[in-house]
Amino acid sequence: MSSIEKEIENESGRCIKCGFCNSVCPTLSAKDFSEYYGARGRMILANELIKKKNDDFFNFLKLSQKSFESCLSCYACLMECPAALNAGHVSELVRQLIVTLPRNKVAPNPISALITKPITKYGNPLGLRGKDYAWTKGISLPDKGDFLLFTGSLYQLMPYSSKLVKITSKLGEDSTRKLATLGSRFSSVIKISRLLYDPTINTRMQKIMKDIVKLLQISGVSFYYDADLEVYPGTYLYELGFEESFKEYAKKVSENFRKKGVKKIITIDPHTYDLLKNVYPKYTNFEYEVVYYLDLVQIDFNKTEMSATYHDPCHLSRHSNYFAKPRELISLIAKIREPTHYGSKTMCCGGPDELEFPGIASKISERRYSELKNTKADVILTSCPVCYVNLAKDESVMDIAEFLLENVSRKPIK
Amino acid sequence: MRSNQVLTEIISVVGEKNVLSNEVEKIPYMYDASLFHGELPELVVLPATTDEVSKVLEICNRYKTPIVPRGGGTSLTGGSVSVKNGIVLVLSRMESIEEISIEDGYVLAEAGVKLDDLNSKLSKYGYFFPPDPASSIAATIGGIISTNAGGLRGAKYGVVKDWVLGIEAVLPTGEILKLGNKTLKHNIGYDLTSLIIGSEGTLAVITKAYLKIWPLPEKIVRIIAYFNSIDKIGESLVEIKKSGIVPVMAEFIDNNYMRILRNNLNLKAPQGDVYAMLLDVDGAPEAIDRYVGKIKEILSSQGANEILSSSDPAEMENLRSVRKGAGSVLLLMRKKSTETTITSDVVVPPSQLPKFLMELNSMVAESGRLAPMLGHIGDGNIHVDIFTDLVDKVELEKALEFNEKIGLLALKYGGSISAEHGIGLEKKNMLVSEYDYRNSGKAISVMKDIKRVIDPNNIMNPGKIF
Numbered sequence: 001m002s003s004i005e006k007e008i009e010n011e012s013g014r015c016i017k018c019g020f021c022n023s024v025c026p027t028l029s030a031k032d033f034s035e036y037y038g039a040r041g042r043m044i045l046a047n048e049l050i051k052k053k054n055d056d057f058f059n060f061l062k063l064s065q066k067s068f069e070s071c072l073s074c075y076a077c078l079m080e081c082p083a084a085l086n087a088g089h090v091s092e093l094v095r096q097l098i099v100t101l102p103r104n105k106v107a108p109n110p111i112s113a114l115i116t117k118p119i120t121k122y123g124n125p126l127g128l129r130g131k132d133y134a135w136t137k138g139i140s141l142p143d144k145g146d147f148l149l150f151t152g153s154l155y156q157l158m159p160y161s162s163k164l165v166k167i168t169s170k171l172g173e174d175s176t177r178k179l180a181t182l183g184s185r186f187s188s189v190i191k192i193s194r195l196l197y198d199p200t201i202n203t204r205m206q207k208i209m210k211d212i213v214k215l216l217q218i219s220g221v222s223f224y225y226d227a228d229l230e231v232y233p234g235t236y237l238y239e240l241g242f243e244e245s246f247k248e249y250a251k252k253v254s255e256n257f258r259k260k261g262v263k264k265i266i267t268i269d270p271h272t273y274d275l276l277k278n279v280y281p282k283y284t285n286f287e288y289e290v291v292y293y294l295d296l297v298q299i300d301f302n303k304t305e306m307s308a309t310y311h312d313p314c315h316l317s318r319h320s321n322y323f324a325k326p327r328e329l330i331s332l333i334a335k336i337r338e339p340t341h342y343g344s345k346t347m348c349c350g351g352p353d354e355l356e357f358p359g360i361a362s363k364i365s366e367r368r369y370s371e372l373k374n375t376k377a378d379v380i381l382t383s384c385p386v387c388y389v390n391l392a393k394d395e396s397v398m399d400i401a402e403f404l405l406e407n408v409s410r411k412p413i414k
Numbered sequence: 415m416r417s418n419q420v421l422t423e424i425i426s427v428v429g430e431k432n433v434l435s436n437e438v439e440k441i442p443y444m445y446d447a448s449l450f451h452g453e454l455p456e457l458v459v460l461p462a463t464t465d466e467v468s469k470v471l472e473i474c475n476r477y478k479t480p481i482v483p484r485g486g487g488t489s490l491t492g493g494s495v496s497v498k499n500g501i502v503l504v505l506s507r508m509e510s511i512e513e514i515s516i517e518d519g520y521v522l523a524e525a526g527v528k529l530d531d532l533n534s535k536l537s538k539y540g541y542f543f544p545p546d547p548a549s550s551i552a553a554t555i556g557g558i559i560s561t562n563a564g565g566l567r568g569a570k571y572g573v574v575k576d577w578v579l580g581i582e583a584v585l586p587t588g589e590i591l592k593l594g595n596k597t598l599k600h601n602i603g604y605d606l607t608s609l610i611i612g613s614e615g616t617l618a619v620i621t622k623a624y625l626k627i628w629p630l631p632e633k634i635v636r637i638i639a640y641f642n643s644i645d646k647i648g649e650s651l652v653e654i655k656k657s658g659i660v661p662v663m664a665e666f667i668d669n670n671y672m673r674i675l676r677n678n679l680n681l682k683a684p685q686g687d688v689y690a691m692l693l694d695v696d697g698a699p700e701a702i703d704r705y706v707g708k709i710k711e712i713l714s715s716q717g718a719n720e721i722l723s724s725s726d727p728a729e730m731e732n733l734r735s736v737r738k739g740a741g742s743v744l745l746l747m748r749k750k751s752t753e754t755t756i757t758s759d760v761v762v763p764p765s766q767l768p769k770f771l772m773e774l775n776s777m778v779a780e781s782g783r784l785a786p787m788l789g790h791i792g793d794g795n796i797h798v799d800i801f802t803d804l805v806d807k808v809e810l811e812k813a814l815e816f817n818e819k820i821g822l823l824a825l826k827y828g829g830s831i832s833a834e835h836g837i838g839l840e841k842k843n844m845l846v847s848e849y850d851y852r853n854s855g856k857a858i859s860v861m862k863d864i865k866r867v868i869d870p871n872n873i874m875n876p877g878k879i880f
Contacts, residue, residue, distance in 0.1 A: 014745050014746065018447045019549070020739075022552055040487075049440060081742065082740070
């Protein structure tokens with residue numbers, strides 16, 4: 001039994017199937033309560049899988065694969081499990097296991113394969129070039145400072161991924177998988193994504209990133225930007241289970257930082273923050289100080305009569321125990337109205353499923369959006385580009401950086 | 415062939431996506447929170463309305479296909495797994511709270527509403543539905559009525575049957591009955607509502623319920639006291655009861671449980687071999703300090719070596735979640751992966767607790783078994799979690815026998831073999847023992863007669879209770 005299989009057995013074998021996890025699993029209700037798509041169902045299926053041998057094992061894995069692939073890794077289940085078991089992590093382990101097995105027996109979701117191959121080949125999941133997502137046009141960024149500003153490319157990828165989601169949603173799950181299977185054989189085909197992007201989202205993402213820079217500048221933070229270090233950190237490789245590829249890739253990224261003398265890193269999105277802070281140290285000699293940009297914001301804001309609700313991104317709140325600072329800053333400007341699920345008990349926006357399971361992602365984002373609207377707050381804020389794109393169903397949804405900058409008590413530096 | 419026809423007809427009622435027929439999709443429904451491993455159901459069906467439930471039942475009855483109603487799948491006695499193949503009918507999609515009437519003191523909720531969701535909604539009106547099984551985060555209204563669940567607040571507020579005014583239930587024929595009413599009083603012939611409550615899905619499928627609601631207490635104080643031995647726990651409770659104070663909750667946790675809770679659920683308790691008593695007292699702010707003072711005085715006089723109290727919501731929630739999550743952390747104590755627990759669920763009159771707990775403790779010690787215990791001692795309800803090995807059939811049999819022995823001990827002290835978890839698959843023999851003990855074996859044949867009248871084809875959750 002491999003170490004991954006042992007870990008699956010240990011985690012799923014301790015589950016008493018009390019079902020507490022199901023009560024908060026977003027994919028369960030999004031799939032009309034079929035337990036195949038629920039946290040307890042995943043624990044049960046993982047435990048059944050690990051008991052099987054030879055062809056029975058592979059056949060069962062193929063049949064249960066979608067259960068694990070549809071897990072958002074939001075870890076809401078972990079928060080409710082009294083035995084501190086994590087169905088999200090079990091799903092990650094099964095995804096990792098699939099990647100290690102012979103392709104003629106079981107293969108990863110073709111969409112995963114399609115977007116992960118280009119990462120190792122082009123340093124980007126969509127085969128984009130630097131100029132495809134140049135966001136620094138029109139602003140001047142320092143080339144010296146204490147902190148490296150590392151974007152992790154997530155904001156830049158959103159215009160392209162949201163366009164792809166629109167296309168795959170129209171095609172349907174089966175046709176998308178067939179096309180992806182074909183496409184994954186020719187990784188260069190992904191470069192067609194360069195031509196497909198949502199210009200409105202592109203403009204908005206670039207504005208948000210520039211707003212973040214302005215917040216840092218007003219706060220007097222000593223930071224610099226190095227376009228050569230601005231690579232994709234391998235987030236998808238890790239999240240989709242390509243552990244070995246991720247390990248190699250992360251080592252290269254980490255080594256690049258070392259060569260360039262990086263000491264401290266500012267991240268601007270929850271996925272990159274979680275990856276660099278919590279995951280990189282497990283796989284590489286990563287000894288850099290990683291901070292989330294909000295921690296460095298020190299500005300006088302205008303107190304208003306507004307009310308605001310804040311959507312905690314899973315990778316920031318549950319994965320990184322980070323939920324106080326955004327509230328501290330927002331409360332300097334507006335009255336906070338918490339939704340039903342917040343802080344460590346936040347609810348996922350559905351984003352991680354948007355490419356592979358768009359139907360599930362869309363139902364979850366609708367539900368979360370309704371919950372946030374029910375607070376009747378004037379603005380809905382978040383600090384994750386994935387959450388933003390999934391929840392931006394009206395103009396009241398903003399990135400926290402935009403909101404903060406709009407309410408700075410003195411004019412930002414031009 | 416029967417299967418194919420049933421499948422086609424059921425799909426025409428609920429739609430293809432709400433019928434699970436692939437093996438791997440059905441496997442999760444072979445399990446609930448009990449140690450029982452059910453059979454793979456023929457189908458799993460997820461209706462959205464009472465009308466759909468009615469049509470599905472009519473089809474099943476016509477084809478004599480067994481049907482297992484299921485809510486959150488939190489049964490501790492195997493009540494929600496299939497043992498006769500057939501269909502598992504999952505009510506989770508029926509999750510709407512249709513009406514809340516503060517003036518008339520009731521809520522109308524569909525069967526799939528989760529208990530914590532109901533209370534979250536009611537709290538906005540300053541009200542609550544008091545019964546609170548430890549699984550309230552996942553347990554559904556239909557499920558808690560079917561098992562007549564109890565919970566932590568039973569000491570003051572009783573069990574589910576005390577809070578159900580009326581139900582909508584679907585008979586195996588598909589006929590929809592509205593039993594009881596939304597009014598607090600109604601004498602309308604035989605009390606069929608009470609007959610369905612606790613019948614574990616063997617008579618009808620509950621689709622909606624009128625539930626009585628109650629104003630939230632003005633103030634609650636949570637007290638935790640630690641003792642060095644079990645003998646004073648029961649005495650403490652008896653003395654509190656004699657004082658005229660009715661705690662909302664009075665929980666007992668033994669030394670074995672304390673070890674695992676201290677290590678895994680962030681419970682700051684004194685080191686060593688300690689037993690804990692957890693109490694909630696509610697009331698008007700002007701009076702509550704007096705109640706708390708009196709209880710502390712009693713606990714102290716009974717030898718509690720540490721007594722803490724709090725009305726801070728975060729601290730109170732931490733203590734409550736420790737108790738509520740206790741059952742789920744149990745398996746961290748096991749020595750190998752095939753070990754599991756049988757959860758005994760006995761009840762005795764609270765006045766008998768001092769002697770009963772002492773004898774139970776000796777019985778567990780003599781058996782040499784790992785069998786941690788806790789319970790809602792405010793109403794005399796004790797749970798013993800008996801460790802056993804699912805793979806070792808001889809050992810499993812012995813553990814089940816030990817469970818029955820605990821049941822017999824409860825009978826000796828004037829109690830019952832089942833308090834709040836139901837009979838399910840686990841306590842069928844013990845049910846017979848209890849009625850035989852009271853020379854009332856006829857009661858079971860009366861129950862079977864009732865079952866035959868309502869469900870002549872025996873399609874409703876067959877193999878459970880009897």
